[in-house]
Amino acid sequence: MNPVDLTRIPTADPLRAYRYRDGLYAADLVTAALVHLDFFTWLAANPSSVTGICTHFDFAERPVDVMMTLFVANGFVRRNGDVFHIADSGLEYLVADSPWSLAPYYRSLKDRPVTMDYLKVLKTGKPANWGAYDEGFDWHRSMEDESFARQFTAAMDCRGVLLGPAMAKALDLSRFSRLLDIGGGSGIYACSLVANHPGLSATVFDQASVEKIARTRVEELGFPDRVDVRAGDMLTQPLPEGYDLHLYSNVLHDWDVPEVRQLLAASFAALKPGGMLIIHDAIIGPEKDGPLPVAEYSAMLMHSTQGKCYSVNEYEALLSEAGFRGFTFQTTAADRGVMTAGKP
Known part of the structure; x- marks a missing residue:
């Protein structure tokens, strides 16, 4: 394998290769x-809100x-305020x-495991087993196992080799000096930011099952002098202090609103005044239609x-509630984008 240059972005369009994987389960839904x-027959006769749908079907x-959101983005359904109506294609x-x-x-697909x-x-609002395996835990429980954590972290690292530099090049971080990469996995995003911003050093903060993986990967990427690794649980421990830049890269999308609210409040408490929070993720548009x-x-x-x-x-509302101000959003690569918010 050729050495990774985190200051370089490939020239070929990555979208088709990414979208096959990222959209794999949509057909099952x-x-x-x-x-x-x-469902569509029912909705045609009963235009309804999310609350009404949940009540009728006893859904979460x-x-x-x-x-x-998926059905609106496909044009099967249209939204009028809070009420969904069947669209012509539906x-x-x-x-x-x-x-x-x-x-x-579609009936021949009805017994697929993911369906x-x-x-x-x-019905439950709870995640299924990772990868729809018959035996096993959901992703969060699985990450407590070191062998699963190694496999999953490697998968996310290969994605980050493209997404990290694209994010880094979209941001002006010239006034910041210390980054805390929360839930930072292999460290690929922290390394991408320091590679593209020479005045920056970073700490990768993630659970103990990932710590050794991250240390090894940071060394492989050539940044052990500028990126260190610290083990901890972002949901049960206060975040480390002394940083003027926080990053959640492909982290918040793994959690429901209460946990996202908790993490943003923890960042606001720990971040230096004048500091900035970065959310790097796949982000739905403001109208929730794609x-x-x-x-x-x-x-x-x-x-x-x-x-x-x-x-x-949704992010702006949660960030405002936590105390952040001055929001920006821009797209980066492979259907991802980056939001920033400042701590006054």
């Missing part, structure tokens, strides 16, 4: 709604929010009594984690 629930709010192709209904076409998982996730690839990726997160892809407006 459509199948569950269409074949098992006849988080998975319904993700499902409806009426013609997804409603049972339409002569063009595709329900029979069946979605029926449980919609982008479609992000809505599809959110379906995967809803299946296997406690989280989802949050919208720009």
